[in-house]
Amino acid sequence: MEAKGPSESRTTLTDLVLPSETNPLNNLFGGELLARMDRAASIAARRHSRRIVVTASVNHVAFNKAIPLGSVVTVEAAVSRAFKSSMEIYIDVWVEDRESGRRTKANEAIYTFVAVDETGAPIQVPALEPETKIEKERFEAALRRKQLSLVLAGKMKPNEATELKALFEE
Numbered sequence: 001m002e003a004k005g006p007s008e009s010r011t012t013l014t015d016l017v018l019p020s021e022t023n024p025l026n027n028l029f030g031g032e033l034l035a036r037m038d039r040a041a042s043i044a045a046r047r048h049s050r051r052i053v054v055t056a057s058v059n060h061v062a063f064n065k066a067i068p069l070g071s072v073v074t075v076e077a078a079v080s081r082a083f084k085s086s087m088e089i090y091i092d093v094w095v096e097d098r099e100s101g102r103r104t105k106a107n108e109a110i111y112t113f114v115a116v117d118e119t120g121a122p123i124q125v126p127a128l129e130p131e132t133k134i135e136k137e138r139f140e141a142a143l144r145r146k147q148l149s150l151v152l153a154g155k156m157k158p159n160e161a162t163e164l165k166a167l168f169e170e
């Protein structure tokens with residue numbers, strides 16, 4: 001299978017924040033943002049693998065900035081690293097200023113998707129070749145994040161998480 005670049009999976013979803021999607025402070029409800037991010041990430045994973053994909057884990061979500069009612073929100077997702085059957089998807093969330101049109105980063109998240117066959121069994125995906133500086137940084141750190149996620153899920157013993165452990169030993 002030929003390796004792919006992150007640009008081949010990059011997925012951009014732009015939508016408004018409507019009244020039914022807000023909390024009592026009139027800001028975007030966290031669960032609604034999670035759903036938008038899951039949809040964008042799922043499309044990115046599908047574009048990379050051209051397979052059925054399922055969410056395996058949500059590894060990191062940071063709700064750094066509240067997003068007010070009426071905002072134009074852009075969710076941008078791309079595969080940051082592919083392993084055997086799993087793919088890490090890095091998601092950036094941007095909010096557009098109404099007057100200047102300038103986008104500012106509001107939130108980010110990291111999801112893991114797994115490509116599966118028709119029976120739901122994990123299946124091999126193409127490798128990912130990072131191109132830009134930020135893509136290379138995200139690629140590099142993805143193995144440690146995978147190990148942390150597996151340790152927290154009880155699927156890997158901490159002493160087997162070699163690259164993750166090395167981070168604390170430097």
Ligand SMILES: CC(C)(COP(=O)(O)OP(=O)(O)OC[C@H]1O[C@@H](n2cnc3c(N)ncnc32)[C@H](O)[C@@H]1OP(=O)(O)O)[C@@H](O)C(=O)NCCC(=O)NCCS
Pocket residue numbers: 054055056057082083084085086087112114116120122146149150153155
């Ligand atoms: C995700 C799923 C396919 C993994 O199945 P599994 O039996 O754990 O399979 P494996 O152990 O072979 O793992 C498959 C891959 O997922 C990765 N994985 C599994 N759990 C993970 C976790 N918590 N975090 C990160 N990666 C994980 C494994 O490391 C492996 O990656 P690799 O093949 O790239 O090395 C299975 O748990 C599943 O179908 N879950 C339900 C998914 C779903 O319905 N999601 C929607 C939300 S309800």
